[in-house]
Amino acid sequence: MRKKIVAGNWKMNCDLAEMQELLTGIKNQLKNIPDSVSLIVAPAYTNLYPAFETLKETPVEVIAQNMHQAKNGAFTGEISAAMLKGIGIKTVILGHSERRSIFKEDNQLLKEKVQTALDNSMQVIFCIGEELEAREEDKAFDVVKEQLEKALFSFPQTAWKNIVVAYEPVWAIGTGKTASPQQAQEMHAFIRQQIAEKYDKETANAVSILYGGSVKPANAEEIFSQTDVDGGLIGGAALKAESFIEIALAFQN
């Protein structure tokens, strides 16, 4: 059975004190979360180690929001895979649409980052998704296919045990506009089919595919109940312990 995952991407939010408060809230409610659901939080770089220390006796995984592709060197302001691993971080989000649009990270660069993560035995949550214009022009599937092909499909089948895909339609991120459960299911099934065609059905069926984009307690249950939706990558609603936990509980119903 595929892993069910609820991951909170905190983006550039929470100073240390705010994060510790959030973590206390999450820890206090962990007993309600079924073992079948993996909880993940992705704090900003400066909060990674304190979060790791605070959560180390719990099942919640702390992951990074990004990293550089190089091993080390003159890259002012950047963080390497070895640095993340050195503080116990084993997973990284790559390809988030904010990295693609604001920081101009393209599929070629993202492929290099994925390669670096895999070379360092790290897991990757790889984000893909179309912008509003592509959705309106009926090109959403073409965009997603291209992102998969250019950034991920040159890796061998064995790499896929370390890759989780997050489908995040850009027009639904932080906008309050969620893809309908049907739109999410349609795209998730398409992504799985692309993986099956490139590799095989077994590989495709084992990959967790998360949905991201304005997931909230009110819509999580319907989205998570879709056949090919294995969880969520949550932004705004992950910044409050109550709503984050409520979203994770949506799997129970």
Ligand SMILES: O=C[C@H](O)COP(=O)(O)O
């Ligand atoms: O990484 C998370 C996504 O960008 C979703 O953010 P959001 O839940 O605030 O729309």
